[in-house]
Amino acid sequence: MRFLVRRLLALGGVLLASSMIVFGGLYLAPGSPEQFLVQGRTVSPEVLAAIRSQYSLDDPLPVRYWNWLSGVFTGNMGRSLLTQEDVGTLIASRIPTTLALAAVAAILIIVAGIGLGILAGTRGGMAERIVIFGSNLGIAVPTFFAALVLMSVFSVGLGWFPVFGAGDDGGLVDRVWHLTLPALALSLPLLLSSRGSRGRRSSRRANRSTC
Amino acid sequence: MNKKLISAGAAGLLLLLTGCNGGAAAKAPDALNPKDLLVTTPAAMTNLDKIVWNNNFGEPPSIDPIKSADYPASAVVSNLCESLFQIQPDFSIKPNLAKSVKNVDNSTYIYELQSGVTFWDGKPMTADDVVFSLKRQLDPKEISYWASDVTANIASVDKTGPNDVTVKLKTPDATFNNQLATPIGAVVEQAQREKAGVDYGNPGAGVMCTGPYSVGEWKQGASITLNRYDGYWNTAKKAKTKQIEIQFITDPSSIANALATGAIDGSYDVPLSAISQLSKSTNGQLFYGKSLQNMAIISTGTGTLGDPAVRKALTLATDREAIAKTVFEGTSTAAQSLVPNGGWNYSGTIFEDARKNLPSTTPNLDEAKKVLKDAKVDLSKPIKIVYPIDRTFYADIISEFANAGAKLGLTIEPSGVPGAQFGAFFSDPKARAGADAFVTTNYMNVADPLIHLGAIAGPNGIQNYSGFSDPQITDLLAKAKATSDDDARAKLTVQAEALIMDKEPWLPVVDSSTRLFMSKRVTGVPASFVYLYYPWAADLGGTGK
Secondary structure, three states: OHHHHHHHHHHHHHHHHHHHHHHHHHHHOOOOHHHHHOOOOOOOHHHHHHHHHHOOOOOOHHHHHHHHHHHHHOOOOOEOOOOOOEHHHHHHHHHHHHHHHHHHHHHHHHHHHHHHHHHHHHHOHHHHHHHHHHHHHHHHOOHHHHHHHHHHHHHHHOOOOOOOOOOOOOOHHHHHHHHHHHHHHHHHHHHHHHHHHHHHHHHHHHHHHHO | OHHHHHHHHHHHHHHHHHHHHHOOOOOOOOOOOHHHOEOEOOOOOEOEEEEEEEOOOOOOOOOOHHHOOOHHHHHHHOOOOOEOEEEOOOOOEEEOOEEEEEEEOOOEEEEEEOOOOEOOOOOEOOHHHHHHHHHHOOOHHHOOOOOOHHHHOEEEEEEEEOOEEEEEEOOOOOOHHHHOOOHHHEOOOHHHHHHHHHHEOOOOOEOOOOOOEEEEEEEOOOEEEEEEOOOOOOHHHOOOEEEEEEEOOOOHHHHHHHHHHOOOOEEOOOOHHHHHHHHOOOOEEEEEEOOOEEEEEEEOOOOHHHOHHHHHHHHHHOOHHHHHHHOOOOOEEEOOOOOOOOOOOOOHHHHHHHHOOOOOOOOOHHHHHHHHOOOOOOOOOOEEEEEEOOOHHHHHHHHHHHHHHHHOOOOEEEEEEOHHHHHHHHOOHHHHOOOOEEEEEEEOOOOOHHHHHHHHHOOOOOOOOOOOOOHHHHHHHHHHHOOOOHHHHHHHHHHHHHHHHHHOOEEEEEEEOEEEEEEOOEEOOEOOOOOOOOOHHHHOEEOOO
16 A cells, blocks of 8 residues: 555656656747747737737746646646647547557557467467567567558558548447557557567476476 | 658658659659649539548648638638638639729728628628728737738728728738738628637637638547538539538658548648659549749848858759759749749739749859859858758758759758747747758748738848848839739839849749649649638539549
8 A cells, every 4th residue: 555655656756747847848949939839920029929928928937837737736737839729628639549549559469469479389389480570570660660561551452441530430340440550550569468478488388397 | 740750751661662662753753844734623513412631731720710821720711711802713813702992092992891791600791890800910919820011001990881891001002902812801700709719719619700611520630521601602602512521631641542542532732752652543633733832942141141142153053953853753843033933913924024034943053153253251151051850851952952052162051950940930030040041831822923022022021031121122112012003013023023033032942833632533623722712622522423
């Protein structure tokens, strides 16, 4: 229990420190926020002043950070500089797809990773070599490139999967159909777990032989 | 940022892949003839229920017309919110929500409003809505991205009759009506604007306009659906397709795949890296349209490149025709002026003839060396040209300039900065400090060379980044602005153009074409560069195939 509390406190500390760094980083970044907003446009000084006051940009950094932090705890995360929209709404509209993608990828990693690991560990020989080769390939190939190849083969070439979209109109099947390729690309490097399960299996076998 | 870097990398790899398979990517297409560029595409034959389009520039940050000042927002808002005047596919400008205009000395404009215009909620557009909308430009709290020297020149906006609005200017401006074809002249419903508060233009509160399409479902981060407005006032221009779903895909290879497979019916300005794949597509066709876009290198007015002689010499020595052919895959032509070729909607022969007296785009090293002798700056200092690092094609362009510079004894240093930081080069003089120049892909809002040249080289020009000022040019621009007769104004404008191109505040690189792709299923949109301010989606319908 104490371990859990300690961990949670540490997590809170890390979150606080990293939010400070990110917030301060925005402050230090070249080009001011109001210049970022009007990018590519020369606007009158009055307009720039209006933006500064709308976003309280003239307050000192600690005050701005405190305003933001107290806002977060009361459920107000502020407004996006880019879209002038409530940040909570912005995040809420994107979170279902993110979670669904992570879930499909996690299922793939668990099922395929462990399954392949068991296959390699129990069968050995050719199966083991193929799985090791596959998992090495998974680690070596960057995700974006794997995604490109998967899309080129399975979406454009074979037409089995859609080329874009998150499938948020249809039901569960449509959702999974849209997320399969992205999840596969995402999970490829992590299919490393197949190596892990195979590794444990073979070391156990090694133990047995020494007995 | 990371995502952008990855997509750029992915696009590069895709090019390599297609290069290996087809061998077509390596070969540059033949040079484009500006005379072959299209204005329209074959007219729609049938009405459709739904068409899926893509906005390659991404999601609009806001759909408030006065905050639509760049590709992502303008390409969507053009179908929603209308202005008093409207640019046409042939670049001419016609009265739109204004039915007619009375011009007194180029400084008082009396607009008679179109009758029978309604907002999407069915309420009629009134003179009060128009006065309110124009005055939004002048209210700093509204944060208009269009507030500029043009709007600062407005002395008053008043309702002068039940259906009349009068605008008085501080100094005469014959181009003012053309400016009203941009969101400067956009009309929104006053009551809804006031009710929406800070959420105005967001997916939540949206806008209330008069255009042929209204806002349907806006799926953030994914797409926005436009629904046909059946009460649209201009019955002749009623939208042909019931629903247009506009996707926000920005990754070049995803765009190419979506278009090639027919998952998306069409898109304007498809990525350069998609050209070779799409030109072989059996699913649809690439169209090259007349454009108002160009690419240039903007001098900050400081450093070695701050000397006009150095700028001229460097432009003369650089093979910009090669840049057009290779970097732009033959979809561009070398630029002779900062006014894109064909970027005019009046007195065409005067503007065309003036090109004969401008320096040719064929590289001329001897002439360049001669011009460089007039330079008064220290030529040994390197010339730093800044570009957004995620747009790798800029690096290729700068390297062509560096090759030419080396032949002249000039050192050119490309300097890539992250995209977010690059934006500040256009608005923050502090960000520009230390750089000699930065790149731009630019466009004329409307096809009026006088407006464009005034923005670049006028004393308070909205795109004058170097404090460029030349008494003779300023005088000519002011005189032209006060001249009503088109031909007389054009003659003054080309005189200014010649002087400006002798000083080159920006180095002209290429004039673009509009790269439009449509599937075999759909047709009708303009091929020319009017999609930022013209309701292109209303023309979009089926081919009957």
